[in-house]
Amino acid sequence: MTLADEAITWYDANARDLAWRQPETTPWGVLVSEVMLQQTPVVRVEPAWRSWMTRWPTPADLAAEPQSEAVRMWGRLGYPRRAMRLHACAQAIVERHGGTVPDDLDQLLALPGVGTYTGRAVAAFAYGQRHPVVDTNVRRVVSRVVEGKPDAGPATTAADLVAMEELLPEEPARAARASIAFMELGAVVCTARAPKCVACPFHDVCAWRLTGLPLPDGPSRKPQRYAGTDRQVRGLLLEVLRQATGPVPRQRLDLVWTDEVQRARALAGLVEDGLVESLGAEDFVLAGDAPRGAVNQLS
DNA sequence: AATCCGTGGAC
DNA sequence: TGTCCAAGGAT
Incomplete structure (x- = not known):
């Protein structure tokens, strides 16, 4: 039995029953799930995915609506530009x-918001093609089981893709299943903290376990701060604009954060990114909400 | 290559 | 409480 075979056998018996894994899920449904799952946990994605797919069962359904509706529907999943890009993605798919x-x-x-991971995930999981699919879970599992290292590097590299490709079965559908199996293993067993080695199919062959579960060496990389950052301020501003049904006066936005300089920078950033539009200089809306011709192009 | 980009839950 | 981290992407 190869590692892939072991992983598939384990997956067949232990896979979570996630909504987008139902056989009737369309490639669009797979794509939406993959974008939502970028940095957002499964438990928060499931209800959002169901709502999204009910409202916009095809790319054309989403493409026909303004971006602001996508950002509103995205709600509090985080990183709202994913919603913006998914909307642009739907339009690109139509066009x-x-x-x-x-x-x-x-x-x-080539689609907006679709990178190395997401593109391969859709090709493999929606279309059954044989492409290595490498996410944070796969990198961690391979790093531990094969290399004996407690953690993987911070981002997917070309070397990771080659290494994973060599682990995949030849048959495309089975290769895709191996990829989802490695991901699932990393998500529920070979977790970042407190891995459940006793439940792992690689228990007896894992290089990391066989060398005594060594701790990471060297300084871990800097934790990402959130409190007090522009990201927090952007989140507060966008939350107000998501709730609004009409133009929001600047004075209303001033209430979300006391530091005027940072507040202005965050708002300007949202406009720059295409998430927010200004109407005149004193009113703001989610981009796409503005009546045609009402947007002030300069600020 | 390093940074930026939201949000919430677990410990 | 603060820290870590959750199916990344773009620049």
């Missing part, structure tokens, strides 16, 4: 691909 999610990896990678 370039006649409303069908492409099955070609290069075409997938």
